[in-house]
Amino acid sequence: MSGVALGLVLASVFFLALALLHRYGDLKKQQPMVLLGTLASWYLCFLIIFVLPLDVSTTIYKQCLLDNTHHPSPVSPTRISYMTENGSSLYPTKSAPSVCEKPWSYIPEGVLPVFWRVVYWTSQFLTWLLLPFMQSYARSGAFSLVGKVKAAIVENAIYYGSYLLIFIFLVIYVVAHPKWRLTWTEFQTIGITAANTWGLFLLVLLLGYGLVEIPRSYWLSSCHAHLLAKTYFKVAKMASEKASAEENLADVMEEVSVINVSVKYNHSLRKCVDTILTKCPIEYQQEMGNDAEHSCNDQTVLPTKRGLVQLHKKVISAVQRCRQSRVQWFMLLERIFHLEDAAKSRGNPMCHFVRSFAATERDGCIRRFLYTPKVEWYWECVFRQVFYKLLAFLLFFLSVAVVWSECTFFSMRPVLSLFAIIVRMTEQQRYYVCTEAVCFITIIFLCVCVYSTVFQIRVFNYYYLAPHHQTDAYSLQFSGMLFCRLTPPLCLNFLGLIHMDPAVSQQDRLHTSYTSIMGSMHLLSFISNGFYIYYPVLVLLLCFATLYNLGSRCLNLLGVHQYVTDDDLSLDLVDEGKELVRRERRKRQKSIDAANGRFAWRERYGGTQGASGSRTGYTEIKDDRETEVKKSIISFGWRKSDEQQRSLLHTSDDG
Secondary structure, X not given: OOOHHHHHHHHHHHHHHHHHHHHHOOOOOOOHHHHHHHHHHHHHHHHHHHHHHHHHHHHHHHHHHHHOOOOOOOOOOOEEOOEOOOOOEOOOOOOOOOOOOOOOOOOOOOHHHHHHHHHHHHHHHHHHHHHHHHHHHHHOOOOOHHHHHHHHHHHHHHHHHHHHHHHHHHHHHHHHOXXXXXXXXXXXXXHHHHHHHHHHHHHHHHHHHHHHHXXXXXXXXXXXXXXXXXXXXXXXXXXXHHHHHHHHHHHHHHHHHHHXXXXXXXXXXXXXXXXXXXXXXXXXXXXXXXXXXXXXXXXXXXXXXXXXXXXXXXXXHHHHHHHHHHHHHHHHHHHHHHHHHHHHHOOOOOOOOOOOOOOXXXXXXXXXXXXXXXXXXXXXXXXXXXXXXXXXXXXXXXXHHHHHHHHHOOOOOOOOOHHHHHHHHHHHOOOHHHHHHHHHHHHHHHHHHHHHHHHHOEEOOOEEOOOOOOOOHHHHHHHHHHHHHHHHHHHHHHHHHOOOOHHHHOOOEEOOHHHHOOOOHHHHHHHHHHHHHHHHHXXXXXXXXXXXXXXXXXXXXXXXXXXXXXXXXXXXXXXXXHHHHHHHHHHHHHHHHHHHHHHHHHHHHOOOOOOOOOOOHHHHHHHHHHHHHHHHHHHHOOOOOHHHHHHHHHHHHHO
């Protein structure tokens, strides 16, 4: 089975990264380089997470072989010994069994060091060099390849300069230190330490939020009333964002229309204007074409090439934002309609889930066949609340264990980290599968707490991972950068929790192949013995801040509305959301009634399509009469109720 587990992980992680990219990005319309860079960054980060438990079990097996050797082997480069003053190890090794059974996931000697070097340095190249450049390139409004490259270099000059300045300070510290000589290995260690320090700083902030918010979100989701109120709040916010996006798009299209009229077809900048027009929505392109044909104003000010570049950038951003808000608005309405249907179906004596609107084609035939109304009723009205509460309890205990271990993992005698105790127990019994399961569950939970925050945070309109293929190129690549910067320090923190990081545990044991590429962190003692050890303790303070919604309350004061149960503004937005949902429900019901009415008329008067696909003359006259009545109602501004207008339409058709 040697190498089979690694091959399965390589294939499974690739499809996982591809599925996430398909959910958030548009595989058909996005630029290939953007998709390739994002997929590579996500794939490499997920590889580190899924392969690290295999590295832990392989290291434990090698340690078992070493402990059972009658004559101690010479110290290898991957073996670091930290002894106490009397010469004893901090972790006295107990007598091991005479036979060490090879784990099923054992990876052959020499494979993991090469694997980690390729994965780590490729991910670092992506996050610090390639992705920032591609991010600026994709966001640029230049019309040529050279112009986009130049804009990306200029935009990243300050970005690269700030990190270079920090790196230079670290190099000066090592050079000035009397005990160290700057070699190539130490030079690499400085770069790794600087990257991991930045990543750990951001990691603790995201982890402190996720450890509290994830269990609490599942617990509150078991309460249907809370879920409805929060969704009404999101509806009100999304309506405001959608209106703002559409207004911004209209303003930008007005600028484009003026430029389209002023730049004639024989002008040198006309090619740039045509490029901008191709990025506009189709309805605006038609209007601009009509305006250009009937316009005779030659006194408009001609734009410059730089102005057109800025306008091109604004058009791309405005169109993407408007499309994104409309799709999110539609999906949010589907969600709130489903929640309202669930609330109404709770009292159904037939135990059937009743939908306000018929199932769409998106549900699929298989889903409609298996997920019947009866099954849906039992899940939505009975089992979902119990399942969410049990899941919330499980996640709560995991969060408590992580917080406790983060605050005590530096204690070697006695061992207080819960994960270190469990891994040590499974190691003594040679339960490699249990060891891998514990490591996998722990690191996956840490990643969920951190990565879920990355998927949920929104930095105004610059960064937002929107599902349903609505994430722009800038946000996709920014998420890839964050993943590549957060994953290495997260894995080092995990190894510290289970006492397999030599920079933390200081024990006479083999360490994993993953830590071998990190070098000796003792090169920068003020970071390895100070920042790496005690900074994660701050996660406890961040958990308390999240528990009392301090971040949400501060954002509300700054004008960024967040849902807080006891906040008056949140309650007002909930009421506004209810009214918006009622209005949208009435609109949808009217459109369905109108469609059903037209179908009934066609069935009554024989207005079905014949062999040639044409309709009867009476049906055409009837549809024209219906259109004329609707136009007359709009033109004369009759203020009639919905029932009066509907009766007027029926009267005109029956006449």
